[in-house]
Amino acid sequence: xxxxxxxVPDPADAALRGPSARERRARxxxxxQLAPIMAVLVLLFGGALVLAxxxxxxxxxxxxxxxxxxxxxxxxxxxxxxxxxxxxxTLYYATVSTAIALVFGVLLALALVKIFPGKxxxxxxxxxxxxxxxxxxxxxxxxxxxxGGMLSRLAAFAGLIDDPAQFPQILKTxxxxxxxAVYVWKQTPFITLAVYAVLLGIGRETEEAAAxxxxxxxxxxxxxxxxxxxxxxxxxxxxxxAFNVGAFEAPFILGGGFxxxxxxxxxxxxxxxxxxxxxxxxxxxxxxxxxxxxxLFGYLAAYRRFERRMGRN
Amino acid sequence: MTQVQLKAVRKQxxxxxxxENIDLEIASGxxxxxxxxxxxxxxxxxxxxxxxxQPSSGAILFDGRDVSEQPVQDRNVGMVFQRYALFxxxxxxxxxAFGPSVRGVPRAELAARLDEIxxxxxxxxxxxxxxAQLSGGQMQRVAIARTLITKPSVLMMDxxxxxxxxxxxxxxxxxxxxxxxxxxxxxxxxxxDQVEAMELADRVAVIFNGHLAQYxxxxxxxxQPASLDVADFMGASNIVPGLLTSDDLAKTGVGEIRVxxxxxxxxxxxxxxMLRSEAIDLMTEQPATGGVPGKIVARDxxxxxxSYSVDCGEHRINVSEQARRxxxxxxxxxxxxxxxxxxxxxN
Numbered sequence: 001x002x003x004x005x006x007x008v009p010d011p012a013d014a015a016l017r018g019p020s021a022r023e024r025r026a027r028x029x030x031x032x033q034l035a036p037i038m039a040v041l042v043l044l045f046g047g048a049l050v051l052a053x054x055x056x057x058x059x060x061x062x063x064x065x066x067x068x069x070x071x072x073x074x075x076x077x078x079x080x081x082x083x084x085x086x087x088x089x090t091l092y093y094a095t096v097s098t099a100i101a102l103v104f105g106v107l108l109a110l111a112l113v114k115i116f117p118g119k120x121x122x123x124x125x126x127x128x129x130x131x132x133x134x135x136x137x138x139x140x141x142x143x144x145x146x147x148g149g150m151l152s153r154l155a156a157f158a159g160l161i162d163d164p165a166q167f168p169q170i171l172k173t174x175x176x177x178x179x180x181a182v183y184v185w186k187q188t189p190f191i192t193l194a195v196y197a198v199l200l201g202i203g204r205e206t207e208e209a210a211a212x213x214x215x216x217x218x219x220x221x222x223x224x225x226x227x228x229x230x231x232x233x234x235x236x237x238x239x240x241x242a243f244n245v246g247a248f249e250a251p252f253i254l255g256g257g258f259x260x261x262x263x264x265x266x267x268x269x270x271x272x273x274x275x276x277x278x279x280x281x282x283x284x285x286x287x288x289x290x291x292x293x294x295x296l297f298g299y300l301a302a303y304r305r306f307e308r309r310m311g312r313n
Numbered sequence: 314m315t316q317v318q319l320k321a322v323r324k325q326x327x328x329x330x331x332x333e334n335i336d337l338e339i340a341s342g343x344x345x346x347x348x349x350x351x352x353x354x355x356x357x358x359x360x361x362x363x364x365x366x367q368p369s370s371g372a373i374l375f376d377g378r379d380v381s382e383q384p385v386q387d388r389n390v391g392m393v394f395q396r397y398a399l400f401x402x403x404x405x406x407x408x409x410a411f412g413p414s415v416r417g418v419p420r421a422e423l424a425a426r427l428d429e430i431x432x433x434x435x436x437x438x439x440x441x442x443x444x445a446q447l448s449g450g451q452m453q454r455v456a457i458a459r460t461l462i463t464k465p466s467v468l469m470m471d472x473x474x475x476x477x478x479x480x481x482x483x484x485x486x487x488x489x490x491x492x493x494x495x496x497x498x499x500x501x502x503x504x505x506d507q508v509e510a511m512e513l514a515d516r517v518a519v520i521f522n523g524h525l526a527q528y529x530x531x532x533x534x535x536x537q538p539a540s541l542d543v544a545d546f547m548g549a550s551n552i553v554p555g556l557l558t559s560d561d562l563a564k565t566g567v568g569e570i571r572v573x574x575x576x577x578x579x580x581x582x583x584x585x586x587m588l589r590s591e592a593i594d595l596m597t598e599q600p601a602t603g604g605v606p607g608k609i610v611a612r613d614x615x616x617x618x619x620s621y622s623v624d625c626g627e628h629r630i631n632v633s634e635q636a637r638r639x640x641x642x643x644x645x646x647x648x649x650x651x652x653x654x655x656x657x658x659x660n
Contacts, residue, residue, distance in 0.1 A: 205394050205396060205398035206398050206399075206400055206401075208365055208385075208392075208394075208398065209392065209394060209398040209399075209400075209459075210400075210411065210415075211365075211385045211386060212363060212364075212365070212385055212386075212388075212390060212391065212392045213411055213412035213415060213416075213459070213460075213463060214386050214412055214415050214416045214463065215386070215411070215415040216386065216415075219415050223400075223411075223415075224400055227400075227402040228401065228402065310401075310402040310403075310443070311402070311404070311442075311443030311445065311446070312402075312445075
C-alpha cells in the first residue's frame with residue numbers, strides 16, 4: 001500500500017503546461033473586443049501616418065514621384081528661415097492660448113465649487129462654447145473684433161475714436177489676438193470641465209484643513225489645491241495644446257498672413273496646382289507631428305516625474 | 314488651555330435652520346462630545362467654533378473674547394477631519410510640518426517639534442511615507458500630529474473614529490484620551506456613537522434637530538436623561554408609562570415599582586418610568602418584599618453578558634447581567650430594582 005494524498009495542482013506545473021483552453025478562449029474574446037478600436041488605430045491612424053512619412057520622404061508614385069528615401073523635402077523646409085518663423089508663430093498661438101485658457105479655466109472651476117446664487121445657471125452657461133463649432137467662434141470674432149466690427153463701432157459711437165477704421169487692429173496681425181481669443185473662448189470651458197470634475201473628486205476638506213493650519217489663500221492654492229488638480233490640468237492642457245498646434249481654420253482666417261502657421265503652410269502646399277508640392281506639404285505635416293510629439297512627450301515625462309516625486313506611481 | 318463659550322449661536326442655510334440658539338460652555342482643558350443623530354447640526358456647530366462657518370447670529374467666545382468674526386487662520390484651533398483630510402501629495406513629515414511651516418516657525422524649531430510629535434504618535438518610522446501607504450489608524454495619527462504640532466488652543470475632531478474598525482477604534486479612543494490629558498487641550502469632538510461619547514468625554518452635549526437637548530456628564534446622561542428623546546438616543550430600552558400613586562410608588566403596566574421621591578414629581582403625575590436593563594436584578598425565587606413577577610421569553614447570549622426578555626404583564630422588560638449563570642427560557646422570574654435606580658421622565 002502506498003500513501004496517497006489528494007491531487008493538488010502545482011502552480012509550477014501549470015506554468016509549464018501554458019494557458020488552459022479556458023484562458024485561451026478568454027484571450028481570444030479579449031482580442032475580439034479590442035478589434036474595432038485596434039482597426040481604427042492601426043489602419044486609419046497608423047496607416048495614414050506611415051503613408052505621410054513615406055510621402056514626405058519622396059514616395060508618391062501616384063503623382064509620378066518616387067525618390068524614396070529623399071530627405072530633400074525636410075531639408076528644403078527646415079533650411080528656410082520662414083519655416084522657423086512659422087513654427088514660432090504656431091507654438092506662440094498654441095502656448096499662449098492654452099496658458100490663458102488654463103488660468104481662466106482653473107479660476108472658473110474654483111469659483112464653481114463654491115455655493116452662490118444662480119450656480120446651476122452658470123454651470124450650464126459656461127459650457128455653451130463647447131457646443132458651438134470653431135467656425136462660428138471665428139465668425140463671432142470677425143463680427144466683434146474686426147475694424148468694422150461691433151467693438152470698433154461702439155468705440156466710435158462712444159466718441160473714443162472718430163471712425164471705426166481707426167480702431168486698433170486686433171485681427172489679421174502676427175500677434176494673433178483674434179486666434180488666441182477664439183481658442184481661449186472655446187477651450188476655457190473644456191479646461192473648466194476637466195478641473196471642476198477633479199475638484200469635486202478631491203472635495204474641500206484638504207483646503208479647509210490647510211486654512212485651519214494657518215495657510216492663506218495663495219498658499220492653499222499653490223501647495224494644496226494645485227498639486228491635487230494637476231491630473232486634470234495636464235490632461236486638458238495636453239489636448240488643447242495638441243489641437244492648437246495642428247489647428248488650421250482660425251490662423252487661416254484670423255492670422256496675419258505670410259509667414260503663416262505651419263498648418264496653413266501645409267494647406268497651401270496641398271492646395272497648390274502643382275501636385276508634387278503635396279510632398280512638401282506632407283513634410284510640413286510630419287514636422288508639425290514631430291514638434292508636437294516631442295513637446296507633449298516632454299510635458300508628460302515632466303509630469304510623470306513630478307507624480308513619482310509625490311508618491312503616485 | 315482655552316475656555317470656549319457659545320452664546321445663543323444660530324446658523325441658517327437659506328431657509329433651513331441648522332442650529333437654533335445653542336448655549337454651551339466648555340471649560341478649559343475639558344473634553345466635550347457633541348452627540349446626536351446624522352444631520353442634527355453637530356458638525357455645523359464644530360465648524361462654527363473652528364471658523365469654517367460663520368454663525369448667523371450669536372457669539373463664540375474663546376476665554377471671554379468674541380472670535381465669531383475672526384478668520385479661521387487666526388483662531389489657533391486644530392481640527393481632525395472624519396476622513397483625515399491629509400494632503401495626498403505630501404509625505405507624513407511634510408503633512409505634519411505644514412502648519413508650522415506656513416506659520417513661519419524657524420527651521421530648527423520645526424525640526425525639533427516634528428521629531429517630538431512623530432515620536433508621540435509613534436510614526437517616526439513612517440515619516441517618508443505618503444498617506445496612501447498608511448493604514449487607517451496611522452492616517453488618523455498623522456492627522457492628530459499635524460494638528461497638535463501647531464499647539465492649538467482648542468482641538469476639534471469630527472467623527473474621529475468613524476472610519477476605523479472595531480479593534481482600532483478602541484485603541485484610538487485610549488490614544489486620544491491619553492493625548493488630550495497629556496497636552497491638556499480643550500477638546501471638542503463630534504460623534505453619533507453614544508458609547509464613544511461616554512467613554513471619551515468629560516461632558517456630552519446631545520443635539521437634536523439643531524437644539525441642545527441636554528449637556529451633562531456621561532453618567533447623568535445615561536442614568537438621568539432629561540427627556541424621552543435623550544433616553545431613547547442613549548439606548549434606554551425599558552420605558553413604560555405609569556402613574557405616581559404616591560411620592561415613592563409608580564403604578565405601571567408591569568406592576569407597582571418603588572421610586573426615589575423627586576421634588577419635580579408628585580402623586581397623581583403621569584410619568585414614563587425608565588428602568589436600565591443592567592440595573593434590574595433577575596431573581597429566580599420570589600423576594601420577601603416587592604419584586605415584579607414575569608416569565609423569560611427570550612435569551613441572547615453575548616459571551617461575557619447575557620440579555621433576557623421578560624414578559625411582565627403589559628410590557629416586555631429587557632434585563633442584562635453578567636453571564637455567570639444562564640436562566641432557561643420559560644422560567645418564572647421576579648425583577649427587583651433599587652428605587653434610586655429608577656428614573657422618571659415627563660410624558
